[in-house]
Amino acid sequence: MLELKQLSKRYATGDLALNGVDLEVPAGQVLALIGPSGAGKSTLIRCINRLVEPISGTVMLDGEKLSGLRGGKLRLARRQIGMIFQSYALVERLSVMENVLSGRLGYIGFWRSLLRKYDSADIKQACELLDRVGLLSMLDKRGDALSGGQKQRVGIARALMQQPKLLLVDEPTASLDPKTSRQIMRLIVELCREQNLAVIINIHDVALAQQFVDRVVGLAAGEVVFDGRPDELTEETLTLIYGEEDWSTDAEDGEHGEDEESGDESETGDPLNNIAKGAHP
Amino acid sequence: MPLTETNNTVAWQRREPKQQLLIWAAWFVGLVLFLICWKVISDNTIWEFLEDAGVQGMSLINRMIPPDWSITGSLMRPLWDTLNIATVGTALGVAIAFPLSFLTARNTTPHPLLRGLALTVIVSSRSINALIWAMLLVTIVGPGIFAGMMAIALRSIGFVGKLLYEAIEEIHPEPVEAIQASGAGRAQVLAYSVWPQILPAFVGTAVYRWDINIRESTVLGLVGAGGIGLQMNAAINNLAWGQVATVFVLIFATVILSEWVSAKVRAAVY
Amino acid sequence: MPFVSDRRLRWALNAGVLIYLVLAWLSVDVNWARVSEGMERGLNFIASFLQPDFVSRSGEIFLGLRESLTMTLTSTVIGVALSIPIGLGAARNIAPLPVYLFCRLIIALSRTFQEIIIAIFFVAMVGFGPLAGVITLAFATVGFMAKLLAEDIEDARPDQMEAVRATGASWLQWINYAVQPQVMPRLIGLSLYRLDINFRESAVIGIVGAGGIGATLNTSINRYDYDTSAAILLLVILIVLASEYFSGYVRKWVQ
Structure with missing residues (x-):
């Protein structure tokens, strides 16, 4: 269903984040993407919905080529792909309901979205999703009034509100405690199984991933180095993914690793961080 | 209650109807105030002067270019x-x-x-x-x-x-x-x-x-x-x-x- | 902890500042005879605050203040409305480079020149009267608001913006859902602050014929009619205070 061919990304800083990644994900498969910080996991999923522009290679979703799309066509492509973030990325000053409904933005026109005039069906769906994630009673609360786990649940509802074919999940549990992490992972996997969605989950916690997913792909220095079932992950393969990587130089920092605290837990080459850096010079 | 359910269709409004009404009213009052103020300005303006404002502005800029560098010192x-x-x-x-x-x-x-x-x-x-x-x-x-x-x-x-x-x-x-x-x-x-x-x-x-x-x-x-x-x-x-x-x-x-x-x-x- | 760690550099800087201050002070030639003569007038002026004269020029004061207030409101509304698109264009994280440069140029032009200079230009263009003042203040508002708005947008949380973009939102929807909620409180706060500034400015641009209370104030000072000047200044201070008090409330409310 999703097909990546020779996908490569080099940042303006010259760092090669992805180096010819090939990947195929059938519908209904839950895939965990593991790898050291800066291996290109965030870049990879952002290249799929084009939040990050790959320099070469193609992305095919259900036979439609996403690379090269612009304007309205890109919007139509994006609305088929839900996304869940590590930092939850709720718009904190909007209410829970508005955040969930914003998943429909790809479907409705500007004026209706401005006046918050959503279809009755959309509202019904939003209520069902909120009920499903256990937050229906909170729909009037503002985003910043929720706890981390609750925010992530709203994030999940927002992504599913898009009625996506594919779900991209970026470190969903990195900011949560172990118990909440398990609950969130279970919720994501259950919901996706119900709707037969393909999912790509970036995750650091290998043990947690093994318990929930169908397939594990290991990424190191922008290349796929492992692809198999969770139970095929041995110590050797883990060494292949994490061990031999020189932790002091991130893949995206490339050879010139002098670029600030390399090997830091926060992925220095992460596109989000790049954006953030640009915003705070 | 922003969420209302009537015979199987759900409706949702961002705000309570009363609050929404208040906001529209505030906008309306603001608009009226702006128009009143504009009226005062307009009454004190000689609009005939404005007809050649573009011409005036252009000629002003024309006379400014090139600047007279001789006085720089x-x-x-x-x-x-x-x-x-x-x-x-x-x-x-x-x-x-x-x-x-x-x-x-x-x-x-x-x-x-x-x-x-x-x-x-x-x-x-x-x-x-x-x-x-x-x-x-x-x-x-x-x-x-x-x-x-x-x-x-x-x-x-x-x-x-x-x-x-x-x-x-x-x-x-x-x-x-x-x-x-x-x-x-x-x-x-x-x-x-x-x-x-x-x-x-x-x-x-x-x-x-x-x-x-x-x-x-x-x-x-x-x-x-x-x-x-x-x-x-x-x-x-x-x-x-x-x-x-x-x-x-x-x-x-x-x-x-x-x-x-x-x-x-x-x-x-x- | 001193700012400059190198000790010699610190001394050099201190000495440089001192030399500059001496040089600058020397360039002032104070005519002390004139000053002492004027001191009496200064005392008169201060004394007149104890007995401000609201009455003898009440008509002019009323008309001038009304004009100042209406100019303030209209120019702030127009200026803020114009500053929103320009502020969006001047935010590097959402605008393409050519648009960014163009909007930054407008901001630089508007911010460089003091309101009086802009007023002179617009008075020459549209003639004497409050319209020139409105255009002047609106133009100045654009530079002020658009710059701060753009900075606020550049500081907005990138993950929230990315999340809304990922839903397939159009550009306008993206602005409405991801950017606007983040910058709105500051935008309102700044608009109220600018309302304040515009009122204070409207009290001076009358000097060059751009309407408002400034002309009346100027005349009264030139005529040494300090009792009237004091009355006008007291009214200006009072209005500024009232508006500050009011905007404090609004700011708390929109947080």
Whole structure:
């Protein structure tokens, strides 16, 4: 269903984040993407919905080529792909309901979205999703009034509100405690199984991933180095993914690793961080 | 309740109907107020003048291009004066605002009555534009740079004083208590616990005001308080728009430069 | 902790500042005879605050203040409305480079020149009267608001913006859902602050014929009619205070 061919990304800083990644994900498969910080996991999923522009290679979703799309066509492509973030990325000053409904933005026109005039069906769906994630009673609360786990649940509802074919999940549990992490992972996997969605989950916690997913792909220095079932992950393969990587130089920092605290837990080459850096010079 | 369910269809509104109505009403009142104000402006405007505004503007710009560079040399002294007005004026203003801010901050004021008095000074200084201060001072101390400096200083007191006393009120109390606990006197407490905490705000505010004052001091000459505004006024009265353009270019360059310096210093301090 | 760690550099800087201050002070020639003569006038002026004269020029004061207030409101509304698109264009994280440069140029032009200079230009263009003042203040408002708005947008949380973009939102929807909620409180606060500034400015641009209370004030000062000047200044201070008090409330409310 999703097909990546020779996908490569080099940042303006010259760092090669992805180096010819090939990947195929059938519908209904839950895939965990593991790898050291800066291996290109965030870049990879952002290249799929084009939040990050790959320099070469193609992305095919259900036979439609996403690379090269612009304007309205890109919007139509994006609305088929839900996304869940590590930092939850709720718009904190909007209410829970508005955040969930914003998943429909790809479907409705500007004026209706401005006046918050959503279809009755959309509202019904939003209520069902909120009920499903256990937050229906909170729909009037503002985003910043929720706890981390609750925010992530709203994030999940927002992504599913898009009625996506594919779900991209970026470190969903990195900011949560172990118990909440398990609950969130279970919720994501259950919901996706119900709707037969393909999912790509970036995750650091290998043990947690093994318990929930169908397939594990290991990424190191922008290349796929492992692809198999969770139970095929041995110590050797883990060494292949994490061990031999020189932790002091991130893949995206490339050879010139002098670029600030390399090997830091926060992925220095992460596109989000790049954006953030640009915003705070 | 924003969520309403009637025979199997759900409706949701962002706000309670009453609240939404109130918001629309506020917009409506705002619009009406704006239109009334516009009517007053419109009644006091001679719209016939506007018919050739485009032509006037274009001819003005045409007469400004090319600028008359020949007067650049004679503008250097007024430009130097302008810089001095801004700089010395800021220095004076900051020097007065500094003690004033300690009298005004709730946590350092010696007496509420003194606080009220200092606050009055700050408010009056802030509310009155530097140009008005300059007009007053020109009638009092006579025309010249001195009046300009005093005007800038008087206007800066309120600005710097307000930002500074707010910074003092926001300091962390722990270091203050720690120094007090060591048996330090009042002055020592200020010097060792308050001063280090407000130093960045102090320097930042002073430099920021200096940057604003450069801009302000370019026009003080219009009312006779010295600086490049004097030459600008003369050129305008003579309808020598080429010279006016030269003055504009010099002001533009100076202000951009001062803004750059101020931004650099502030970035270094914070 | 000194700012400049190198001791010699610190001394050089201190000495440089001192030399500059002396040089600058020397360039001032104070006519002390004139000053002492004027001191009496200064005292008169201060004394007149104790006996402000609201009455003898009440008509002019009323008309001038009304004009100042209406100019303030209209120019702030127009200026803020114009500053929103320009502020969006001047935010590097959402605008393409050519648009960014163009909007930054407008901001630089508007911010460089003091309101009086802009007023002179617009008075020459549209003639004497409050319209020139409205255009002047609106133009100045654009530079002020657009710059701060753009900075606020550049500081907005990138993850929230990315999340809304990922839903397939159009550009306008993206602005409405991801950017607007983040910058709205500051935008409202700044608009109120600018309302304040515009009122204070409207009290001076009358000097060059751009309407408002400034002309009346100027006349009264030139005539040494300090009692009237004091009355006008007191009214200005009072209005500024009232508006500050009011905007404090609104700011708390929109947080």
